[in-house]
Amino acid sequence: MSNTRIQQRMDALKASGRKALIPYIVAGDPTPSITVPAMHAMVAAGADVIELGMPFSDPFADGPVNQRGAERAIAAGMTLPGVINAVAEFRKQDDQTPVVLMGYLNPLIAMGETTFCEACENAGVDGLLIVDMPPEEEGSLVQSAKRHGLDLIYLAAPTTTDARLETIGNATSGYLYYVSLKGITGSSKLDTHEVSQRIAHMRQHVSVPICVGFGIRTAEDAAAISTTADGSIVGTVLVSQVEALANQPEEIPAALQAILQPMRQAMDAKA
Amino acid sequence: MALTEQELRTLDYEPDAGGHFGDYGGRYVSETLMAALSELDQNYQMLKNDPEFQREFDADLATFVGRPSPLYHAQRWSNAIGGAQIYFKREDLNHTGAHKVNNTIGQALLAKYSGKPRVIAETGAGQHGVASATVAARLGLECVVYMGADDVERQSPNVYRMKLLGAQVVPVESGSRTLKDALSEAMRDWVTNVDNTFYIIGTVAGPAPYPQLVRDFNAVVGREVKWQSKEILGRYPDALVACVGGGSNAIGLFYPFLKDTEVAIYGVEAAGRGLSTTEHAAPLCSGRPGVLHGAKTYLMDNSDGQIAHTHSVSAGLDYPGVGPEHAYLKDIGRANYVGATDDEALAAFHEVSEVEGIIPALETAHALAYTKTLAATMRPDQTIVCNMSGRGDKDIFTVAKMEGISLT
Structure with a gap:
């Protein structure tokens, strides 16, 4: 497990003194055919890792923006095998950029956790982030994921106790996803000073890279977070842009690029 | 996965430290x-x-809710059916009209x-x-x-x-x-x-x-039924029946009786337009285990694991999941889960209103519909306690509308 694509990418960034820019979009939103072009466009704009949402009908830990993204994807016919196929398609042109699938447990149970992990490995998926599976509830998925070389990325929150941080730090691989707000994806408050202090504290308990998500909307946010975190995860602002262009999907790749490029520049300027 | 009667009598029916049943x-x-x-x-x-x-x-x-709620002998309805004696646990008489x-x-x-x-x-x-x-x-x-x-x-x-x-x-x-x-x-x-x-x-x-x-807050229902049935019948009832949406009124009635395996337990889900259709809300009868809203339980989803749209005439039962303890009680064989359709529930709604002078909630009407079926298979010296979980005042507009009656 020491040289997964995610770990290689994180090590390389560290060696060059740069921070990870990690965009999130929902696979199949607003239509399955745009997902792979959007992924390539985000890489061209400087994305280091791509988080791809597996749409679920009841994403109760997400904000309304991401929920609508999932609803559009499901309505457009996106399924879990469809998400994995999109990664396989992406891999035909890009065997460097790590891809993390993010979502909820029930669709994985429906597909069968072993079948799912095997398909992920074959398609070139690198990691999984299952929002509603804390370490306490990890079951057969963990074994399957390990067997198929998939990193399991866990969440930490401002309210996570030190004891739990140890547990989560031990369970997570690739990176730790720090939820910068108590609230749900897409809330508007972001206190970069508080986040910095918190990251410094977490490093006492966690050895993997710490990337920060929730509430990063602007290039300034991304740069400020990157001064202390190992990466900035950008989701809601991208999904909002997809929503705005839901009727002109061909314009989405360029529009995502236009949001990510200034973030990349601002982050690298601080590096 | 079903347990023996001896095992069912000695289980403690408590979740583990992580809240698992x-x-x-x-x-x-x-x-x-x-x-x-x-x-x-x-x-x-x-x-x-x-x-x-x-x-x-x-x-x-x-003093605020008005407990204990009575255990009422639905004599005319029992006689009309001609089987077991039916008792209603009158949660409909609580303040705000339900359990x-x-x-x-x-x-x-x-x-x-x-x-x-x-x-x-x-x-x-x-x-x-x-x-x-x-x-x-x-x-x-x-x-x-x-x-x-x-x-x-x-x-x-x-x-x-x-x-x-x-x-x-x-x-x-x-x-x-x-x-x-x-x-x-x-x-x-x-x-x-x-x-x-x-x-x-x-x-x-x-x-x-x-x-x-x-469950613990609702278990007052079953605890009262225990002493009330002893007082009225001199023993526990032969069967308990309650409707199950999320399952709170049902577990409140069932829980104190779980170790008393001589008492049969029936949870009644909303079979909507029929369990053979997709238009129902009966995850225990025809769903499968999955994870929804923070718990592993039986639920209704499609082959992709997306949560299904459910249907029931009763809003309170129209939910794709169910309480995890019910999922457990089903698997170990302590409780039976059955369905009642919209039509069966509506028929029971009218029948109990007319025969007993009690207008039940549409949720409760599902339990009543199965109670009638069950009673007919039992002897007149046997008893069923059906949880009259709520009153039907809130539903009269729904029922009237379905029957083409204008109330305004």
Whole structure:
């Protein structure tokens, strides 16, 4: 497990003194055919890792923006095998950029956790982030994921106790996803000073890279977070842009690029 | 996976430390909720044995709700069916008209003892919202109720009731604009405002410790039936019947009887337009295990694992999941889960109204429909207790509309 694509990418960034820019979009939103072009466009704009949402009908830990993204994807016919196929398609042109699938447990149970992990490995998926599976509830998925070389990325929150941080730090691989707000994806408050202090504290308990998500909307946010975190995860602002262009999907790749490029520049300027 | 009778008599029927009932239950939530749930769990485990807390809970049940609720012999209906003697546990006589208030009083007291001045709730048809607003008013707590925008339009009398009780009703415009969207929005509120806010969940579903604490607050129903049946019959009933949506009234009746295996237990799900169609809300009868709203349980989903749209004539049973303890009781063979269709429930609704002078809630009518079927297979010296979980005043507009009658 020491040289997964995610770990290689994180090590390389560290060696060059740069921070990870990690965009999130929902696979199949607003239509399955745009997902792979959007992924390539985000890489061209400087994305280091791509988080791809597996749409679920009841994403109760997400904000309304991401929920609508999932609803559009499901309505457009996106399924879990469809998400994995999109990664396989992406891999035909890009065997460097790590891809993390993010979502909820029930669709994985429906597909069968072993079948799912095997398909992920074959398609070139690198990691999984299952929002509603804390370490306490990890079951057969963990074994399957390990067997198929998939990193399991866990969440930490401002309210996570030190004891739990140890547990989560031990369970997570690739990176730790720090939820910068108590609230749900897409809330508007972001206190970069508080986040910095918190990251410094977490490093006492966690050895993997710490990337920060929730509430990063602007290039300034991304740069400020990157001064202390190992990466900035950008989701809601991208999904909002997809929503705005839901009727002109061909314009989405360029529009995502236009949001990510200034973030990349601002982050690298601080590096 | 079914256990022997001896095993069923000696199980303790308590969840493990992580809130699991066998494979089911647990805490399948985002890390952002974990701290709030552990705090709630700690407070609850401490307060449930606190004499002061219990005294206040019991006093409110007695003087505010009007407990104990009677165990009533539905003699004319029993005779008409010609089988077992049917008794109704009259939860419909509670303040606010259903069993729901047992739980909301318990949780609002937890909020008060935990120092949370604000409570939030989600509601579908509005019954749980009204019960929450009622106890919030009683205890002087701020109350915000999330309700799908479509439900706000459909259930305007309950929206007005909540407002009269001083609650703020927030229409939720996202998604399907119904119960599940209200639930998501309430979760969002809770993780953002957890320092001063208590989330009152309305049924035995959701992440631990909710299934356990909601059960415990409703278990007063079964405990009363135990002593009432001893007093009236000299023994326990032969069978218990209750409707199951999330399953809170059912578990409240069943739980105190779980070790008494001579008492047969039947949970009745909403079979909608029939279990052979896709238009029902019966995850235990025809769903499969999965993870929804923070717990592993039986649920209704499609082959991709997307949660299915459900259908029932009764809003209170129209839910794709079910409490995890029911999933466990099904698998170990302690309880039987069956379905009653919309039509069967409507027929029972009319029959009990006419024969017994009690207009039942449409949810309850499902339990009544199966009670009738079951009674007909039993002897007149046997008894069934059916939980009359709620009264039907709230449903008369729905029934009238379905039957083409205009009330305005």
